[in-house]
Amino acid sequence: MSDVVVFAGTTEGCEVSSFLARHKVRVLACVATDYGSKSLKEDEYLKIHAGRLNESEMEAMLRKCSPKLVLDATHPYAAEVTENIRTACENTGFSYERVLREKGAHQEKAVYVEDTEAAVKFLEGTEGNILLTTGSKELGKFTALPDAGERIYARVLSLPSVMETCKSYGFEGKHLIGMQGPFSMELNGAMLRQYDCKYLVTKDTGKAGGFQEKIDAALMNDVIPVIIGRPLQEEGLSVAECKHMLTERFGLTMKPHITLLGIGMGSEETLTIQGKKAVQKADLIIGAKRMADSIREPGKPVLYEYRSDVIGDYIKSHPEYENIVIALSGDVGFYSGAKKLLDVLKERNSEGVLVDGSESQGDSEKENGCADIDIICGISSVVYFMSQIGLSWDDAKITSAHGKNCNLISMMKHNQKVFSILGTGSAVAELAQKLVKYQMGDVLLYVGENLSYPDEKIFQAKASELTSYEGQALSVVCAYNEKARPSFSTHGIPDEEFIRGKAPMTKEEVRCVSLAKLRLQEDSICYDVGAGTGSVSVEMALRADQGQVFAVEKKDDAVALLYENKQKFAADNLEIVKGEAPEALAELPVPTHAFIGGSSGNLKEIVALLLEKNQDVRIVINCITLETISEALEVLKEYDFADREVVQLAASRSKEIGRYHLMMGENPIYIITCQKPQHME
Template sequence: MCEKERVIFLVGIGMGTEEGMTVQAERCIRSCDCLIGAQRMLESVGSEEGKTRPMLAEYRPAEIVSYAERHKEYRRIGVLLSGDTGFYSGAKKIASEIRDRMKGCTVELIPGISSIVYLAARLETSWEDAALVSLHGKEVDFIQTVDRNRKTFLLLGSAGSGEKVLERLLEYGMDHVTVHAGSRLSYEDEKIVSGRPSDLAPDDLEGLCTLLIENPNPSEQTGPHVGDEAFLRGKVPMTKEEVRAVSIARLRLTENAVVWDVGAGTGSVSVEAARCGNRIRVYAVEKNPEALELIRENRRRFRTDGIRIISGEAPEVLKALDPPTHLFIGGSSGNLKEILSCAIEKNGQVRIVINAISLETVKEAMEAVEEGLLNHPEITQLTVSRSRELGRYHMMTGQNPVYIISSGGNSAERGNT
């Protein structure tokens, strides 16, 4: 427990040099009787002439708070953080740890200059109209974001992340974008290089690097839906666009959805699901080699890097996947009930949509209802007719009827019905 007059300051020190630190941060640091932070940050603030004070080289929230708890003699503790405390910073976790364990202790955040603000200034451009993505220490999809925005800032950090960025841009046919890579920003050996992905080397993007990717021709299409003619199809069956539209609507996808698309075929449903949001992750499950290649090509064509391609037969390959929030079944090879059981075992609130063309699949679905795998299903039969020219006339040609069976999901997704 900490006395009320104790204050822990979480101080954003900018890029790391003394010149890049705000006056407010500098004054706060001078007023502290103990400093905590990564070694390079402690070295960057230096020491005041004639004044020595304890410093702890530490960045882990739990250890920082434990140190503060043990040393009650320090009334003003400064925790140094790179960049700005409100931009992909450790400040949030540290503040939460302090408030949970040190009741009555005041926490104060001191903002700093973030790397994107600095790089934008050096490139003489704005950043308020850009998308922001952090790849620091985690796997994040970014191709779809770059495709849809004229400007995208990426924060790198983990080893090899720069090389992966260049590889992914080239894999998705995005050599037309311009990449500005800034490393060691604000230091004497600061380095900023610019060029197309094919012009840059992985070494140009290594370390704590910040990127600005400029796309001169971002995609302007809104909404997830794509016409059938836009997909590569081969000889693989594909869910028609009218059926996809209703099926995607019935899925009621959420911002951070994890979607299993079982029997993905050409990947048309996977593509449209991924296009519903940059943070949606789709597992396209397919056993047909030709279909797997089509999914790869369509993923590349539509730059939907939120799709993970899973080769194999369900339900066996589903066991290793992340729990689904949403399940779409376009083909089950007679394993419908086993697939449903696998998904429900991982998440009892999974939202389920099934497309059934054959009566045998409809029979399986109704057996699943009787066995409690599909609760209170909503069933729609959709029959679509399309026009075709016959001489000077236009005639309607009917497509195969499809049963769209939906079930599950939480009450919020169902509109509390």
């Protein structure tokens, strides 16, 4: 007794039969010949019946097996067999489903004919050799061609019985090719050239029958495909749809295998051998259209999608796919969507979704949260591009400006080589304009667009020559700056380095301690309130070079100095805001850190606004008068800054007077640091 009877003998039939057996559903696979059973292996759940059955024999077998479901996965050209199976199911009352091989894509340069007789009739009016790939069953009909023995090269299965049948029709020697498929496009092409063929006759056997490989080979060799139409215009389930139906009908627990695949630059040449094997094995390709199309095989299901949450939900709701490849640009570890995807899949797994075929494994899970996920690295754009322009990348600063804040100008000022991924067609021009603005127009820019594709473009030019360049969004750049000088590794730019006027400036020693107390990170969002000449703002911008600094200043002369110092130090991530705090802070992004060097009597209001924006903000206040320190201490107490610190700094500098050195004291400064303790690390 079997749960399902599958009339197989095709790739689809074998795949569905094996699928059921793997998931412990009892299945009887019926094939016409012993040869047809070679793709299957009997076990506890899979039994095989080899031998042709007529309609009455089918009925008898179905009554004996009493299956819950009958699947007709026979060849799309086996019209008589399909009719017999349907009739047998109707007579016995068993549920019937047709598993139908998908048709190949329509070919404009091909000749479509209704049946074998029509193909023969068409070929009668032509000249040139013919590669016949329709098998031996209807080979005899082609003998109606007057010169069939000379023109036709018949490719058939290499079985003794088949060879004898072909010989009886007069096909032998070099005109009879006994081979077992599948055949690649290259092998098909070699045969067409070997026998100088002008026509290729085939049935629309779909992906499993190597249809597209035949068509591609024919068109590449200026051979006309003659395609014999399917005898029945029928509807049915694809293999994927059939698996989905079986999963729901029998309540199967699925164990999909997911591969996150770095596809390299996108062309077939930059896909690794390991990646190609994963694609060949996959029954679903997921990825943005450009990426998915670059690796998918003809007839293979594809989901054009790049959003991680949507991908996770799709996999959950489509358990019929057992081997899924998610295509990711370049390398999975180089500014890739792989990290977010892994997080999503891990989250789905923790919710009980059987992404890895088992219940959530807790601490024993692999780091990616799913034991059945493979990660295959690809060739990254930095490796490919730097090799193309002949530069090493081990000493380059590597980053991405695609969809994220990135202070490229500062990097290019302080690093001889900077590689970056860009994200828009105007990105090269915008970068060049900024370099010119910061007096770095002689920086050499290597630009790469559409890497590895036929329209790949790689060139070099000075930044000053590219200020109006309009390029491709799919691009990278490497900046080479011979004049680059390393940036300071700590705070403490000498006071004399800054452009100074009459505006007040936080001196070097005070600046060093204040910045140390701020504890900036590279991506911090900082306010400098009462920025003066901008000495603190500039140092903030250089330390938080992947973040942003807002220098707030109300005096015109100080604002002018701020712009001058911003340009001198190439602090492109420094934005100058003219106005008085707290009003000037209202529309700014949420700060992580704030330095208050001048408050104009509004200290309480400024602190209140900072806390309203971010309860976790870290604040450093400089006070020079006793009145200001008193005001600051009251503010700390009012807003319950239980974690607070006050440091009084008195610095003296030596001054030469004749042969002597006197220590000249600077004004003592009170440095106040505060942050809510519940938010401290």
